[in-house]
Amino acid sequence: MSRLAQLLARIAAARAGLPSPPVDPPRPTILFTGPAGPINASPYLLTVTLSDSSNVARVDFFKGTLQIGQALSAPYTCPAPLTYLDNGEVRFRAVVIDLDGQPREVSFRIDVAIGEPDTTSPVPVLHVSATNFTADGTLTLTCAASDNTGVTSLVLTRTSGGQAPLPLTIAPDGTFSETITRASNGTHVYTLTAFDAAGNPGSTSVTVTVAIPQPAGTLGLSAFPLSLTSPGTVALGAVPSLPSGVTIRYIDFYQGTETPENYIRREGAAPYEATSNLLSAANSGTVKFIAVATDSLGRQLRSEINVAVNITGETPPPAPNPALYVEPDYSSITWEPPLVITDAYLNSLGITPLASGPDAGRYHLDGGPGGRFIRNTVKGDCAIWVNTTRPLLLTRFTASGPAGSGTGRAAIGNGKYGAPLGNSVAVDVIIRDSSVITPGLELLDGQRAGGILFGYAKNVIVENCNLNGTSILAAQSCWGGGTFRAERNRFRNIDGRYRDRSSPNGFSLAGANTGWALVQAVQLDKVRGVPGISIKDNWITNEPGLSRVEDNINTYKSGGTADSPLMIDRNIIDGAYDTVPSNIHSGSAVVMGDEGGEHTTAQRNTAVRTSNTGISMSSMNHGKILDNRIGQTGFAPDGSRVDQNGQNIDVGIYARNYASNFVMDKATNLVGGNLAAWGAPLSGQPNRRLDFGFSSNATEGPTPNTSYAGVVTEALLDGWIADHLALWAAEGVVVGRRVS
Template identity: 30%
Template sequence: MTHFPPARFRTAALLLIPLALAACSQSPSTPEGSAVNGGQGRLADGVGAPWVAPATTGTLKAMALSSGDNQLSSQTWTSATNGWGPVELNKSNGESGSGDGRTLTLGGKTYSTGVGVHANSTITYALGGQCSTFASDIGVDDEVGTSGSVVFQVWADGTKLYDSGTMTGSSATKSVSVSVSGKKELKLVVTDAGDGNSYDHGDWANARVTSCAASSTSGDPSGTTYTKLASEYGAFTVSGTQTVRFGADTRWIYKSITNSGTCTSTAFGSDPAVGASKSCFLVTYPSSTPAPTPTPTPTPSGNVTYKGPLVITVGGTYTGNYQSTNPSVPAITVKTTDPVIIENANVKGPGNLISGFKMNLTLRNTKGYGVNPNVSGKAMGRFLNSEDTVNLNVSNNYMEGTGGIYVRNFIGNSGAGQTIKILRNSVKNIDGRLSNGSGGYQNAFVRYQFVQFNSVRGLVNAEIGWNQVINEPGKSALEENINMYQSTGTSASRVKIHDNIIWGAYAINTATDSGYAGGGILLGDGNGSTMSTAGGYFEVYGNTIISTSNQGIGIAGGHDHNVHDNRVLSSGLLPNGQKIAAQNIGIYVWDQQGSKAGGVWVNNTVHDNQIAWMRYSSTGTPSLANTWTPDCVSGSCYNNTTLVNPATLTTESSEYALWQSKASAAGQSIGAK
């Protein structure tokens, strides 16, 4: 197994940051945009002005579907990215502004409804299993003539249902109609066909879902009440931080508001009910409903019968229960480059549970359990170890007491849709503790992570999203939960780390070890001095980070990292009330890897995050240590606000409950069945 170099270790100097420096630049100006700026005539736009929808400023409930057929241009997406300017509703792709496109036109036929995009683009909708069919006419818009080359794809619940093949401006219009019966998530993807994205204006014309059941009024628990605060365009105030919804009838966006707000689509990030008269309501959840505690999938009952280790040498679908008792032998080894599906399985052992080189692997609905190797100085292995990766889709799994997911080097064909997706997994106790050889553990650990990318570069349409990661003090030991070491997306397709909940990253001796350097999410780790090695092109949004000690989110080097609309908080306390000795900073921006010296430190932005990171002095006095941003370029760190003061253990539990409601409303089913 290839390991990262010694430079991977980070000094504990961050632990000594003076509180006086823990204040982010609150400049009201936004970061400078792309240097490319053309009028409507700029149809080539090949340099790229990638766009990400601001939907994560609010919690989007499932689609407000009417009974029968529904146009997608009248619905609210859960997330959207676009290769140039915003995704356009009922227009072709335009420039940097919303609504500046033209009439959707394919093969001389005009369309009054549909969605106009620019490769590379992904739009995700929460169907909630309510519709039967997705249908659309597709093609490259007539406005680019015979230019452009794209591929249209339709995905549902992580499975590709349709692929158009390469279409150009001279291709005839195609019509797609696929069954989405029972599907919870619909994803519309347009790629650049692997040859760059000049002129790549794709139209989802007359895009619709049919034979739908009407949406229920709300995904809120029974007993929730709603108090009107303001009509559309009005201002309102709330006491402290409260949940407010904006919309009409069954179409709502939910957002946490502190002190005051305005009842507009701009403030809430999207218009959930186009054409309707909208209002804002205070959402009050029933006080009799206690905040739930984390309840990951339990350890399987003793009636699971395991076979010995499995070695896969040909492609296909595999299921069953497999166990290794040898730390050097994985429970499942993949020794083929053919597509392999592992599903509905249980895997168990003291070493790597699933491992292979050059894998094209789909891993779903599988439960993995680490076992103490009982070899002094040896740690349990990874849940998944992937070297020289071709393609990974790791979704709806459960892992407990393992070293998480390790991915080194990407050798796949992005043009063919090969990428890495880690979605909707439930994780309990990433554990790198070294065995003492007698059934217990030493006070030392291997630097494990929930997800470690090592020199995984040039990914397209990659994402790590909607995962639930819970690490308990005394039962886990890890470095960052997510670490992107010398890894990149592309300028047109950033790697998305979104909507995860990460609760916990602790030293082995949490109450006394002040030198622990683990945390939540770390970007730009590794050699950041050159473009060929530095990390870059990541979008980190919508995540909830709770109690991860040294840092919630950090940018330590590299370029083109955008961290926004995350909720980052910690009471600074263990569940028993003891203080966390390594408690430090909520979000930091610090060029630890020397990127500025190499001219690589560019386009790193941190904005619109809500943070409440408690830290205690030697006398026990609490204070907020929300941000430390010594290397924020002017105007690149802004609108980062205090979520609550003080943050308490109750606050942490409430945030977990809020994330659960968010996931349910978005139709996300977390973990293995």
């Protein structure tokens, strides 16, 4: 009750003669205090002191209008929170509520000057001497940090292989070092964390990878003999010494330098041996041999040895035939872009049909005395697109490019320019005194050399051309009076291998379809019932390690007529090897018919060193194999067997039926007058022979066949080739591109 109310009540009681009502005790004094300002810390303690608290229910505390606390009994205090946002004058209030609910308020003001809080994290800096280790060494970490208020501590940890972080001790100079060995292999994360006085952390990390392989071994290389005074080969042997757990994948041997052209062979199992190429007077001096071993970890070991060569008195090589064209070095050629030969192109040059001579009526496109060099680098395109239906004579051109994958797509072909794959032009073409050469090591990986390829053509004749690494193929062609002739062409190292820069010789060593395609020097595909077909006086040479031909000549489902059979006549065919000559090889010199041909004669050919078989007729009738020389030793030039298994070497001449639903008529097929010396050596049987195997599907005659009586030697085979060359010379036959 208020003082006024109490006074009025007492007056009223006196007038009425009643006792006076009780008087409330006097109100307590209130003292509301806090520490003197200015205030620079929080919290700020507020205190209310009462002279008498017996009638006090509670005390409420306020900062401005915001209640910040309450006290229900003594001591009446409240810690007031302050921040730098309160800086300046702050009014605190205390409201004392008595038991009757009557409030009394007191207040005071204070100055606040609290600094802003530090929320900035330190910036640590962690330098590492190396992030990758492949050999033993020392890892040094340099630790530092900066902060706006100062750094109080640095903590360095290492986390390895998913384990808990390991604390590391930082030296007084701010560094940490540890030794790295093979035992450290793995991935390690080093984390540096810096703290400031406010407890703010800042972290940075570096990752260090340790992959130290087992120590490399050594490779020894021996050679015998160490000196040569007469032509011969050198036997090489490599012996690796390796740490435990490491094996050899293979060892590659080279002569001179580690380049594809100097590659000798690869050995994948011990003993690691190889035989050099034949050394002659041209090699006189010091000849270096190199062995490069690749181990199971992909590392290489290298060793080399020198052999002294002092050979004199050899017969110099014959002078080149001045009538023959000499191919320039590929790298020195200035190439033109692809050429599309159309009617419009011939018109633009003012070319009209020849008026006389054996080529009368043909449009003669000539490369000129120096020749024209045309190259394509795009797989599936041609270097020279023959896209005219006019009778064309093409002379003195050189073409080069990768093999395509469509009809008429090659270095020279009749694929239709600008049209989808499968489209071709019905051409009538003679290609004479020209060259098609492989791009060789300039091919892209996965590419192989392109040659001459015509599909659905009317007439295809290739004469006196050089084909280096490439071939001729005519498919489903020669109609309307046309024919096919491949005569007096020089083939060298027909190559179906795909380019592979990861291989030591630059070409794939993998197997069929992956590492190489089936290619022939001359391939007919379903060219049948056509008179006048001639494959004659061609010289084909394939060297081991530089080529990969299947059948040198193959006439798949092709043939001539009864009056004019397909003639394979008087060719020299020397060599057919797998990419690795000691592998099993299914190639040959000649396969006639091949699933259904007819009216084909192979005669007067010299076929040597073709690994699997010589001349054969397969699933055909009216075939003849007459008066040929067929031979091989069964050994590669380095002395290894061309088929180490031995069981795959077939007979020199055979007649077999491989096609279902085809009947070979033995009476129509003749094999006669042939001289065979077909070596098929096995381990322990170096002179084993398999000369003939045709009796079930062909008849011997009209003259008997002969097996060579002596031991088959390389000298014998070279002599046969010399005889053949002498025959050509006597008849004035010039084989290859001529100088004109």
